[in-house]
Amino acid sequence: MKSARLITAVAVLAVLAGGGVAAATRPTPKPVARFVTDDQGRALFLHGFNTASSAKSTPDGLPTFTEADLDREYRDMGTNFVRFLIQWRALEPTPGTYDTKYLDKVAERVAWYAKRGYHVMLDMHQDLWGSDITPGKAAGNGAPGWATHLDGLPVSTDQPTWEMYYLEPGVIRAFDHFWNTTGDHPELMDHYAKAWKAVAARFKDDPAVIGYDLMNEPWGGSIQGAQFETGPLATLYRRSIAEIRSVDPDSWIFLEPQAVGVNWGLPSALPHFDDPRDGQPRIGLAPHLYPLPLDLGDDYTAGSRRWTDRTLGWWRDNTLRTAERVGGPVVLGEFGLDMSRPGSSDLVKRVLGLTDQVNMGRAYWSRDPGPWGPYDDRGKPGPLVAAMARPYPRAVGGVPVSVAYDEKSRALTLVFDANETGPTEIYLPARDFPHGGQASIGEATWDAGRRVLTVKTKTAGRLTLTITPR
Numbered sequence: 001m002k003s004a005r006l007i008t009a010v011a012v013l014a015v016l017a018g019g020g021v022a023a024a025t026r027p028t029p030k031p032v033a034r035f036v037t038d039d040q041g042r043a044l045f046l047h048g049f050n051t052a053s054s055a056k057s058t059p060d061g062l063p064t065f066t067e068a069d070l071d072r073e074y075r076d077m078g079t080n081f082v083r084f085l086i087q088w089r090a091l092e093p094t095p096g097t098y099d100t101k102y103l104d105k106v107a108e109r110v111a112w113y114a115k116r117g118y119h120v121m122l123d124m125h126q127d128l129w130g131s132d133i134t135p136g137k138a139a140g141n142g143a144p145g146w147a148t149h150l151d152g153l154p155v156s157t158d159q160p161t162w163e164m165y166y167l168e169p170g171v172i173r174a175f176d177h178f179w180n181t182t183g184d185h186p187e188l189m190d191h192y193a194k195a196w197k198a199v200a201a202r203f204k205d206d207p208a209v210i211g212y213d214l215m216n217e218p219w220g221g222s223i224q225g226a227q228f229e230t231g232p233l234a235t236l237y238r239r240s241i242a243e244i245r246s247v248d249p250d251s252w253i254f255l256e257p258q259a260v261g262v263n264w265g266l267p268s269a270l271p272h273f274d275d276p277r278d279g280q281p282r283i284g285l286a287p288h289l290y291p292l293p294l295d296l297g298d299d300y301t302a303g304s305r306r307w308t309d310r311t312l313g314w315w316r317d318n319t320l321r322t323a324e325r326v327g328g329p330v331v332l333g334e335f336g337l338d339m340s341r342p343g344s345s346d347l348v349k350r351v352l353g354l355t356d357q358v359n360m361g362r363a364y365w366s367r368d369p370g371p372w373g374p375y376d377d378r379g380k381p382g383p384l385v386a387a388m389a390r391p392y393p394r395a396v397g398g399v400p401v402s403v404a405y406d407e408k409s410r411a412l413t414l415v416f417d418a419n420e421t422g423p424t425e426i427y428l429p430a431r432d433f434p435h436g437g438q439a440s441i442g443e444a445t446w447d448a449g450r451r452v453l454t455v456k457t458k459t460a461g462r463l464t465l466t467i468t469p470r
């Protein structure tokens, strides 16, 4: 029965996403052409985790994550990126006052990543608006209490699943006030945009911080779909971009489409946003990916796997179309699942291969201990460690065209248009590359400590670099 319901749901999705014959004949858009670059100008491939969901509920709004945890993460998986969760409630505890001690603690953790050559995207995280949607703080995170206006409308606490809170009258009202749908609290959006200005003023010169993810999984309340994304959501983004750029001309600004539907592969209506900076725009797209069949509780096996793969194709094509409109790089801000379920490692590898193929960065959800994470509650590594310990080009001395890793032959192939920015750096995990790697072109140097192969090549022309185990 469940599979029949599932197939029906995804078939509906197929029609909605134009995923029928039309999608089959419509050409797949080109891979992402824009990249976040490092201080040498090399194109970055961002590979890492969301750190961490625990920040949603800790009193100080910081993840329960230590520097030793980061050392282990690098040793085991060689990541170079983090989507670091921050909380508006901790940043702006009362209207217009910013907690500089909170920002100091965030900066302390950013410094851990900087010391290890990581790149950090700060994520103003919310789910369900904020923890004050119920008197007992039973659910929700992000917004401060002073910004939470339910007007006495009910928020029951007996939902079968957490996401159903989004449909509670009180939660919808809180969002309607924020988006100025009610017209009663026009100040809220302004506070949010100015909170971003405070973050940007603090981190604008931090070399590890590549940029800001303006709002996690936006929910329009009474307004949904294109009306939301081109309406109040676009207004919030424009006002936040202006506030950030008033203090920070260079950090990347990442925008999320609405979560509902788009996480599954439906198209987003997110419009283009001008970037009031000198030089090329630095506005990127940071969508999430949670395939509907898996969201409905099925595993990445048999019939559900085939449907999931079809929705992954829709997600890829629709994301690339939105990215063309936004005009910047794509960082897949979240993907993840219960790693104890059958087929989970295959799904993770499928998504890593897909993001390689179209030049997207990616952050797994999430770094927290438990069935979704790399380690269990006692720190024992699970199957995700092997899946995330994957060869990838940390930085490319040119403009990437394509990346592909073939597990059988253990060959990583990078096609790029070489330039003068510097050598290409490739992370090689111990399992497949116990003695390091060899390069098909150029001059290679192996750093066994960091497990990084650095390859100096010609600085012009289209090159194909293949790395195989030494």
Ligand SMILES: CN(C)c1ccc(C(=O)NC[C@H]2N[C@H](CO)[C@@H](O)[C@@H]2O)cc1
Residues within 6 Å of the ligand: 127, 163, 166, 216, 217, 218, 219, 259, 260, 290, 334, 365
């Ligand atoms: C109805 N709405 C608005 C909704 C439903 C479901 C999700 C979701 O599953 N999100 C996936 C993961 N992302 C968050 C953190 O950003 C995690 O808690 C979810 O598992 C989001 C929104």
